[in-house]
Amino acid sequence: MIVDNVGYDSGSWGTILSSTTATSLTTMLTGKTYMIAFVGDSDFTQYGAVTNTIGTEFIYNTVQPEGTGTVYEIVDGQANDILQFDATLDKWYIAFDSSKSTTTQYALNITTQVQYRFASTPADSNHPEEPAAWMKSYEGYYGEGDYSIVI
Numbered sequence: 648m649i650v651d652n653v654g655y656d657s658g659s660w661g662t663i664l665s666s667t668t669a670t671s672l673t674t675m676l677t678g679k680t681y682m683i684a685f686v687g688d689s690d691f692t693q694y695g696a697v698t699n700t701i702g703t704e705f706i707y708n709t710v711q712p713e714g715t716g717t718v719y720e721i722v723d724g725q726a727n728d729i730l731q732f733d734a735t736l737d738k739w740y741i742a743f744d745s746s747k748s749t750t751t752q753y754a755l756n757i758t759t760q761v762q763y764r765f766a767s768t769p770a771d772s773n774h775p776e777e778p779a780a781w782m783k784s785y786e787g788y789y790g791e792g793d794y795s796i797v798i
Contacts, residue, residue, distance in 0.1 A: 648763070653724040665741055672718065680705070680706050683696060691703065728741050
């Protein structure tokens with residue numbers, strides 16, 4: 648779980664993939680960064696790669712893609728995302744993309760056994776200005792004036 652934005656090629660993380668599932672060339676968007684997953688009969692040098700080799704990273708140009716090759720999209724890690732390491736690919740990937748979450752999610756820290764909850768908006772709809780964030784699942788959002796102490 649990361650608490651601040653990190654670039655897709657930071658010194659600490661290295662390349663961060665959007666997923667461990669390779670996608671077809673037809674999903675590529677001009678100007679985005681990709682890594683070759685499978686060459687097949689595609690010539691990636693036409694699309695901006697220096698070599699036509701698995702693992703080569705490149706920024707896709709405007710040439711219409713064709714062939715059976717596949718790619719991984721390279722992305723930036725954002726605050727509140729969960730990154731996971733794939734030993735086969737030797738890369739980090741986004742296991743939980745907080746920007747795409749529309750439901751409440753839970754994650755367990757297996758070292759501390761603390762469970763966390765992520766909600767895209769606070770449960771209290773009177774405070775929509777509060778940013779989405781991870782918090783301990785037993786804690787809640789308590790805005791000003793929304794609680795009282797009874798003795």
